[in-house]
Amino acid sequence: MDEVLLIFGMFLVTFSVRYVLFAAAGKVHFPGWLNIGLGFVPPAVLTAIAVPAVLMPRGELWLQPDNPWLVAGLFAAIISVWRRDLLTTIVSGMAFFMLLRFGLGF
Amino acid sequence: MNSNVATENLVVIRRREMLDGAKATIPLIIGAIPFGIIFGTLAEPSGLSALGALAMSVIVFAGSGQFIALGLLAAGAAVPVIIATTFVVNLRHILYAANLVPKVRHLPQRWRIMMAFGLTDETFAAVSSRFMLQDDTRHAHWFYLGSWLAMYSNWVFCTGLGIALGELFPDMTEWGLDFAMSVTFIGMVMPYLKSRPMWAAVIVSGAVAIATIALPHKLGLMVAAICGIAVGLSLHMLLNAAGKKEKGDG
Numbered sequence: 001m002d003e004v005l006l007i008f009g010m011f012l013v014t015f016s017v018r019y020v021l022f023a024a025a026g027k028v029h030f031p032g033w034l035n036i037g038l039g040f041v042p043p044a045v046l047t048a049i050a051v052p053a054v055l056m057p058r059g060e061l062w063l064q065p066d067n068p069w070l071v072a073g074l075f076a077a078i079i080s081v082w083r084r085d086l087l088t089t090i091v092s093g094m095a096f097f098m099l100l101r102f103g104l105g106f
Numbered sequence: 107m108n109s110n111v112a113t114e115n116l117v118v119i120r121r122r123e124m125l126d127g128a129k130a131t132i133p134l135i136i137g138a139i140p141f142g143i144i145f146g147t148l149a150e151p152s153g154l155s156a157l158g159a160l161a162m163s164v165i166v167f168a169g170s171g172q173f174i175a176l177g178l179l180a181a182g183a184a185v186p187v188i189i190a191t192t193f194v195v196n197l198r199h200i201l202y203a204a205n206l207v208p209k210v211r212h213l214p215q216r217w218r219i220m221m222a223f224g225l226t227d228e229t230f231a232a233v234s235s236r237f238m239l240q241d242d243t244r245h246a247h248w249f250y251l252g253s254w255l256a257m258y259s260n261w262v263f264c265t266g267l268g269i270a271l272g273e274l275f276p277d278m279t280e281w282g283l284d285f286a287m288s289v290t291f292i293g294m295v296m297p298y299l300k301s302r303p304m305w306a307a308v309i310v311s312g313a314v315a316i317a318t319i320a321l322p323h324k325l326g327l328m329v330a331a332i333c334g335i336a337v338g339l340s341l342h343m344l345l346n347a348a349g350k351k352e353k354g355d356g
């Protein structure tokens with residue numbers, strides 16, 4: 001019973017957040033600066049999620065070369081700039097991370 | 107005759123858009139696979155039944171929100187607390203929706219409802235490049251549909267797979283698969299870094315995210331993103347104004 005309530009409540013809040021602006025889309029008009037600002041949203045949000053995950057994988061800031069999340073993250077950034085392909089970046093980044101962590105025992 | 111040809115073309119165009127949408131989402135789906143599996147694996151140890159975990163993926167469809175719900179369940183949090191936290195964590199989707207508003211304005215409500223349900227980080231990333239890079243967006247909502255159907259069916263499938271695997275390998279959650287999300291996001295952010303305002307936005311966002319990590323409910327994430335956006339936008343305006351002035355002088 002609690003699970004039904006939990007899942008229904010989570011659905012309600014998740015869907016409302018996603019839908020509220022779409023529902024009113026015909027009436028909402030955005031000024032130019034807001035449209036430009038919204039262009040910064042995806043990189044800013046993704047960075048805010050990824051940077052702590054890479055620099056603080058265990059909850060504390062870990063800026064050492066023996067942090068496999070940090071080293072493999074930098075490796076992935078270089079691959080991304082070099083190859084310009086997301087799938088290549090993910091696969092080689094994951095492979096490098098696995099090598100560091102489980103091959104070399106970082 | 108003519109209208110028959112037109113109808114047939116429309117079907118072809120819609121099918122192509124849906125396929126393209128699904129294809130554009132594949133790299134992101136691959137990034138999400140470990141999370142669907144880990145979510146399914148973690149569910150029962152956290153106190154969510156197998157059926158509850160599957161229902162959550164089918165009905166709620168919110169990756170990080172679902173993970174946080176599991177963490178709170180394991181910590182013994184009450185249902186209202188978990189729902190409120192889900193709300194806060196998913197607030198970032200309002201930024202995505204705001205970004206897409208100009209693209210859904212001409213669509214009927216049933217399309218908007220469908221698109222809202224499928225508005226995840228991954229589909230947003232896939233469709234924003236479709237909307238940005240190609241001028242003809244008359245049929246782009248079919249691209250969106252293809253993207254989220256691919257994402258959704260994969261998420262539900264991987265949840266089920268995780269539930270099954272969780273019973274086979276109880277220690278799978280220690281494999282370090284959390285890096286898959288980071289590497290996906292890094293690969294998505296790097297192509298944006300072509301201007302000084304964009305660099306500034308990303309550096310500020312990352313730094314503030316570290317500085318505000320202790321804020322409850324992942325609120326620091328919102329604060330960091332907003333700071334990054336504000337700095338990027340301000341710098342864009344400043345450089346633009348300076349550029350115009352220079353042009354006027356010359």
